[in-house]
Amino acid sequence: MARVYNFSAGPSMLPEAVLRRAADEMLDYGGSGQSVMEMSHRSKEYGEIIGGCEALLRSTMGIPDNYKVLFLQGGASSQFAMVPLNLRKGGKADFVLTGQWAKKAHSEAKKFLCANVVADSSDKTFSYIPKLDPQKFDPDADYFHICYNNTIYGTRFHALPDTGKVPLVADMSSCILSEPVDVSRFGVIYAGAQKNMGPAGLTVVIIREDLIGNADESVPTMFNYKTHADNDSMYNTPPTYAIYICKLVLEWLRDEMGGLSGMKAQNERKAGMFYDYLDSSALFKGTVDKADRSLMNIPFVTGDEELDKKFVKEAAAAGFVNLKGHRSVGGMRASIYNAMPVEGVIKLIEFMKEFERQNG
Amino acid sequence: MARVYNFSAGPSMLPEAVLRRAADEMLDYGGSGQSVMEMSHRSKEYGEIIGGCEALLRSTMGIPDNYKVLFLQGGASSQFAMVPLNLRKGGKADFVLTGQWAKKAHSEAKKFLCANVVADSSDKTFSYIPKLDPQKFDPDADYFHICYNNTIYGTRFHALPDTGKVPLVADMSSCILSEPVDVSRFGVIYAGAQKNMGPAGLTVVIIREDLIGNADESVPTMFNYKTHADNDSMYNTPPTYAIYICKLVLEWLRDEMGGLSGMKAQNERKAGMFYDYLDSSALFKGTVDKADRSLMNIPFVTGDEELDKKFVKEAAAAGFVNLKGHRSVGGMRASIYNAMPVEGVIKLIEFMKEFERQNG
Ligand SMILES: Cc1ncc(COP(=O)(O)O)c(C=O)c1O
Ligand SMILES: Cc1ncc(COP(=O)(O)O)c(C=O)c1O
Ligand SMILES: [Mg+2]
Ligand SMILES: [Mg+2]
Numbered sequence A, B: 001m002a003r004v005y006n007f008s009a010g011p012s013m014l015p016e017a018v019l020r021r022a023a024d025e026m027l028d029y030g031g032s033g034q035s036v037m038e039m040s041h042r043s044k045e046y047g048e049i050i051g052g053c054e055a056l057l058r059s060t061m062g063i064p065d066n067y068k069v070l071f072l073q074g075g076a077s078s079q080f081a082m083v084p085l086n087l088r089k090g091g092k093a094d095f096v097l098t099g100q101w102a103k104k105a106h107s108e109a110k111k112f113l114c115a116n117v118v119a120d121s122s123d124k125t126f127s128y129i130p131k132l133d134p135q136k137f138d139p140d141a142d143y144f145h146i147c148y149n150n151t152i153y154g155t156r157f158h159a160l161p162d163t164g165k166v167p168l169v170a171d172m173s174s175c176i177l178s179e180p181v182d183v184s185r186f187g188v189i190y191a192g193a194q195k196n197m198g199p200a201g202l203t204v205v206i207i208r209e210d211l212i213g214n215a216d217e218s219v220p221t222m223f224n225y226k227t228h229a230d231n232d233s234m235y236n237t238p239p240t241y242a243i244y245i246c247k248l249v250l251e252w253l254r255d256e257m258g259g260l261s262g263m264k265a266q267n268e269r270k271a272g273m274f275y276d277y278l279d280s281s282a283l284f285k286g287t288v289d290k291a292d293r294s295l296m297n298i299p300f301v302t303g304d305e306e307l308d309k310k311f312v313k314e315a316a317a318a319g320f321v322n323l324k325g326h327r328s329v330g331g332m333r334a335s336i337y338n339a340m341p342v343e344g345v346i347k348l349i350e351f352m353k354e355f356e357r358q359n360g
């Protein structure tokens, strides 16, 4: 079969150029006579790969020198525990509940500290980002947690809360590398790699140095950021191949996409076209407040469940796969991460127009 | 460069047939129009991959029905904490210290329970497996931990301790799939995949069902075996590509190697040739007690550090890479995992003979 347009929420599409390169190098990376998968993580060759990946991530995101970059395992879900276990001091933290992942971060933190809810948009199925009242922020909190982009519901923060001295912690699993961010505004940024960075099995943590080293003795060694910071993510065997693919993705981002500003322009173009069509369509409509729309995940519905099903099925047959919405929202969701080509969005819109003509 | 013979302790060689298949399928797995790396872990296609991997592992190892197979992240190092956090009840466990990894499992467990040392071979740089005195086994221990094969020192257990009702827990990172084992003798078997199973970033846990579900509330959700057992390793995004490669390795083991009994025969042949040569050589000698020799990791020395260095360097130039021994043993180490072809060992021995002729 020809390559499909894959609108999965993650794992999702990777740039075709990256996959071709990985296939080419599978039996022999750079004349080493080995696959990257076979390389000792302590070898010189591999040291260049992981070091190169970190350097590229630093330059791409403009990560200040007083931040560490950690390449970990365990998914963003492990960060839901690692953040409180490493950042707790006073024993309380603030949370904004903007979706299922934000809620999971909150429930997990409750195991380890007093986790306060500053705002919550569950009343309308998380279809908006709640207004934040700074009066409700605890100035003594160990951290303030947000989920920057809500994968399931298709909302995102357009402005960051001003948390003063309280470290802002952001789950950026579904928006990292989609546009420039000012890293210095955050205490911790974390992301599962499987949307915009590479394959599943790699979790990237960007953390301000002063937040490392405060975990107490009861924290498992592998859940202590200091373990990984002190060993350049080589305390134990890192997910070597996933890091290599992440490096190829970062090279593609730099060389083909014009870095994060170029990427942002393309992402705005893709999402803009899609939202414009949804807004003009009589059949399809977006499910979230316009002001809070995500650049990456676009949920939409026809309003008729049977028609939604028909659409998802016919779209898949036409090579637009994984458009079924999350069960908590229903309908459809198009995740259009960095690697989704512009043509993929154009062709999906054409397909939707034709579907509307026939079923509208 | 031509493919090299890679004697790394892990990550290490993968079967060339597996790498070719992975390269072939990189842009389009089985007509799906996607790379396995791009597949939603919730998709039907991926469900067949992870389900197929588990079924193959079960049939290959003869895993009884009352055992769960978990595909996790975090490396064997995370198991050093997960085992005590999940198995503690009375709050004590027995350990045999046979090397650095066994010691790490012991030190980590000390964070969570009373970790007793039943025997220890550190007096002779872990060059033997200590005799075990069953009188010293605690009949009320929550578990009894061994490192089945000691990657760094090149020893292995040839007989299992009889721990009665106390669950035997084995770190099999560097020997899993190298020969048949009677899984029913164990409470928990765990292994980082990066030696005999696939790429780094996947950890396999095989656990008797009654040992699941005892972790207390303070255990991070991702460190609770029950989380993963209840969700067929899909609580969060699993390391999808590493699991796919593991499935390809298991297919190779079944179709090309004759399963675990065929694999054992080939491993005994490879290690046998190597040890025979070491024993007959006037220049090279093995560093461990003959009765405790590993099938997988063979440390050896010339007795002259300069000559060791010369050997490692010339061997690398001749296409035999990663033969440098671990710093705690010195000299050389040849890790000859399942994927090391018989020819690799034959050619290395020829090279050593020639080196001996010139330098002996
Ligand atoms: C925003 C967000 N956070 C966390 C997660 C969970 O990530 P993981 O599966 O890597 O644990 C996801 C997964 O989709 C996500 O989208
Ligand atoms: C026997 C043994 N246990 C544990 C480990 C650590 O594994 P990981 O790096 O996956 O944490 C190793 C790594 O070489 C090993 O050989
Ligand atoms: Mg969400
Ligand atoms: Mg509309």
Ligand SMILES: [Mg+2]
Pocket (backbone or CB within 6 Å): B098, B099, B100, B101, B102, B149, B150, B151, B152, B153
């Ligand atoms: Mg060892």
Ligand SMILES: [Mg+2]
Pocket (backbone or CB within 6 Å): B277, B278, B279, B280, B281, B282, B283, B284, B285, B286
């Ligand atoms: Mg000898």
